[in-house]
Amino acid sequence: MTLTQLSYVVAVDKHKNFGVAAQHCKVTQPTLSMQIQKLEDELGVILFDRTEQPIKTTKVGEALLKQAKVILREAQKFDEMVLEEKDESRGEIRIGVIPTLAPYLMPLFLKDFTKNNENIKVIVEELQTQQIIQKLDDAELDLGLLVTPIDHAGLQADPIFYEPFMAYVSDKSPLAKLSKVDQKDLNSGDLWLLNDGHCFREQSLLICKNRKKNSDQNKSLMFESGSLETIKKMIDQDYGFTLLPYLATLDLKNSKRLKEFSHPVPTREVSVIYSKYFRKNKIKDNLIESIRRHLPEGLDIVANKKIQVVDLPIGQLS
CATH class of the missing domain: 3.40.190.10 (Periplasmic binding protein-like II)
Known part of the structure; x- marks a missing residue:
């Protein structure tokens, strides 16, 4: 068993394809396949089901793969300790x-x-x-x-560091009249959000949790974005509000749309x-x-x- 063989196994598990794994490891596919076969023969187990497309890691292969990653990390750790x-x-x-x-x-x-x-x-x-x-x-x-x-x-x-949330509001929003925003002022129905997968979305929803709901549940536009910059521009043209991290507001310091939270600041x-x-x-x-x-x-x-x-x-x- 060698570190090289283990790295090949990890690559195949990740890419689910021997050819792609070989490219990732910068070797030919026959070389990678031969080394994995050699390892399987040595261990007496089958690591990958080659009849499946994409290639599927076997149950025993999944267990050994976790240990392979540990071994490779420890080998890397050894080199880093020397440096x-x-x-x-x-x-x-x-x-x-x-x-x-x-x-x-x-x-x-x-x-x-x-x-x-x-x-x-x-x-x-x-x-x-x-x-x-x-x-x-x-x-x-x-x-x-x-x-x-x-x-x-x-x-x-x-x-x-600790980064405050700030509210960015449309001039049509009731929040626009406030000098500072309190969490109890937030109307979750008017909140513009990042799309799924962003932790900032989840935190924004948590801040608005149990707040009053928008009575107008039939808005003609429902929009989610992967970009805070896009959401800011939508609010400029429309209604509602969004929450922004402090660093995203540095170019908006003089904007009347930007509102700080009262203490304690989320x-x-x-x-x-x-x-x-x-x-x-x-x-x-x-x-x-x-x-x-x-x-x-x-x-x-x-x-x-x-x-x-x-x-x-x-x-x-x-």
């Missing part, structure tokens, strides 16, 4: 960032972070929360920047998450320090009595 002992901040770091953070947070610090870590190749992917978690599990990402808490075995979180906890096998601690600490150094005023790095940290309804991920 850490040498105090070498080099190589590459792969970071996943949720869409409601990426366009607003990354431009604040990323240029400075890469400048101060010239030996590191930084790869950033914009992904939804569950995609980040899956890629961390599969060792395809090193770090995730997202909203916590997340209860997921094998992952750890370091909170970086707030989301933004963290870096990583596998318990992660060993590039110096790079992670440098990342956190760089982010905090470039945060604008209005964001706290520790929770306090003026804020209400909003739970994450999808936090129970296993």
